[in-house]
Amino acid sequence: MEQVSKYIKSNFDxxxxxxxxxxxxxxxxxxxxxxxxxxxxxxxxxxxxxNAGMNKTEVIQTEGHPLVYGxxxxxxxxxxxxxxxxxxxxxxxxxxxxxxxPFDPVIKDKKIWARGAxxxxxxxxxxxxxxxxxxxxxxxxxxxxxFIIEGEEEVGSPNLGIFLKNNKEKLKCDSIMVSDTSLQExxxxxxxxxxxxxxxxxxxxIGPDRDLHSGAFGGAIGNPINELAKIIAKLQDKNGKIxxxxxxxxxxKATKKERENFKSLNFSDKKLAKEFKVKELxxxxxxxxxxxxxxxxxxxxxxxxxxxxxxGAKTVLPSKASAKISMRLVPDxxxxxxxxxxxxxxxxxxxxxxxxxxxxLHGGYPIVVDLNDxxxxxxxxxxxxxxxxxxxxxxxxxxxxxxxxFVKQLKAPTVLMGFGLETDNIxxxxxxxxxxxxxxxxxxxxxxxxxxxx
Ligand code: BES
Ligand code: ZN
Numbered sequence: 001m002e003q004v005s006k007y008i009k010s011n012f013d014x015x016x017x018x019x020x021x022x023x024x025x026x027x028x029x030x031x032x033x034x035x036x037x038x039x040x041x042x043x044x045x046x047x048x049x050x051n052a053g054m055n056k057t058e059v060i061q062t063e064g065h066p067l068v069y070g071x072x073x074x075x076x077x078x079x080x081x082x083x084x085x086x087x088x089x090x091x092x093x094x095x096x097x098x099x100x101x102p103f104d105p106v107i108k109d110k111k112i113w114a115r116g117a118x119x120x121x122x123x124x125x126x127x128x129x130x131x132x133x134x135x136x137x138x139x140x141x142x143x144x145x146x147f148i149i150e151g152e153e154e155v156g157s158p159n160l161g162i163f164l165k166n167n168k169e170k171l172k173c174d175s176i177m178v179s180d181t182s183l184q185e186x187x188x189x190x191x192x193x194x195x196x197x198x199x200x201x202x203x204x205x206i207g208p209d210r211d212l213h214s215g216a217f218g219g220a221i222g223n224p225i226n227e228l229a230k231i232i233a234k235l236q237d238k239n240g241k242i243x244x245x246x247x248x249x250x251x252x253k254a255t256k257k258e259r260e261n262f263k264s265l266n267f268s269d270k271k272l273a274k275e276f277k278v279k280e281l282x283x284x285x286x287x288x289x290x291x292x293x294x295x296x297x298x299x300x301x302x303x304x305x306x307x308x309x310x311x312g313a314k315t316v317l318p319s320k321a322s323a324k325i326s327m328r329l330v331p332d333x334x335x336x337x338x339x340x341x342x343x344x345x346x347x348x349x350x351x352x353x354x355x356x357x358x359x360x361l362h363g364g365y366p367i368v369v370d371l372n373d374x375x376x377x378x379x380x381x382x383x384x385x386x387x388x389x390x391x392x393x394x395x396x397x398x399x400x401x402x403x404x405x406f407v408k409q410l411k412a413p414t415v416l417m418g419f420g421l422e423t424d425n426i427x428x429x430x431x432x433x434x435x436x437x438x439x440x441x442x443x444x445x446x447x448x449x450x451x452x453x454x
Contacts, residue, residue, distance in 0.1 A: 004137050018048070020114075028115075039066065042067075049147055054131070082171055085123060099113070103115060107435070117432050142449045142453035148171060178418075183418070189384065190418065191376065192418060197334075199326070199335040202361055212319075265392075301323050302326050306322065342358070369407070376413065377451075
């Protein structure tokens, strides 16, 4: 291990250069115009795995973007870890808020800045390079390793789910390692044990068959933007509770012990408000910020479109308006049921004068992972050795819907060992990844392989 760590430290600058190459590929999974970039990026990942020393690597085509698979099974009698991650990234808009180009990575303030730096290219490269370091020094790995890196995590993993069902034997493993989450605080190694689920909806309201003069017709013909705004406003009450009938029916109450445990984390509301320059935090009444983020479901409008949005004023009564609305879910809510309840409720709120369409864009189940497994213990020992601090077990508010499918299909536990930070600006302008976490991640991954073999 000593050799491996030494090798990682002395090659760190090269890893940064390779991460830059990875980040230059604009692998935005949701945009049709980036389809070819997804192929390029998949090839890049497959190449990384091959050069790292995996003795079987494949780019697997799907109905959507390709999957990348790699394996090395040269440690008979030792456990097999399946490393999961994603090479796709979120769109970059609004572009004018970036301080540097999203696909032209720069190093500044001990961070690497680019779309995907933290979510999830930096974090996937960690494991590829840790594997490579073993082959370049020891010549082998202490455990068997498989990789499955997908290009559709940011759009709900529609094809990996199918692949999983049909390839249980190929992906068979003793544990699933995922680095796509965050440290609770800088310098505090964290294993995440819970993630929220998601129901993502699109709502469209259509009024008159064309845009109209707002003076000639305003007051006589209903305005879809006005009505859509009213509908959205009705989805939450003044206490921040979601008003959709039945919405909370399946929400599992957190145990007293867990809530007490949250309190001991000494989470600072002030610090969070200061970080994002808001006067104060806001959320569901009766719950602390940690609870609002980790164990309570939420509803957010992600985008709203309609009418005239150009410069200056244009007096127009628009023909239509639309909104994208997501709900984060907690155990035991299910995305299908929530999507149904949402649809029924918003339809009941639509004015008779307009046509409403509701689309269920995608969804995912929430998860709480079992911490009783030797792979979790191994990860905790590895993180402690590298960060020199006791590991914190935390839940998080984001979602990685495919994890539930992994656990279900492969019957293996999951280790959520992430190296991002809450302040990395994932999905937002100026995404970055702390170089210190990149390096500590590399060392932790390498140490994990050693600990897991014990
Ligand atoms: N890395 C995130 C998940 C995440 C975010 C975990 C924040 C913990 C904290 C992942 O890439 C992601 O963004 N997932 C999507 C899933 C969705 C598109 C189905 C999300 O949470 O919005
Ligand atoms: Zn993401």
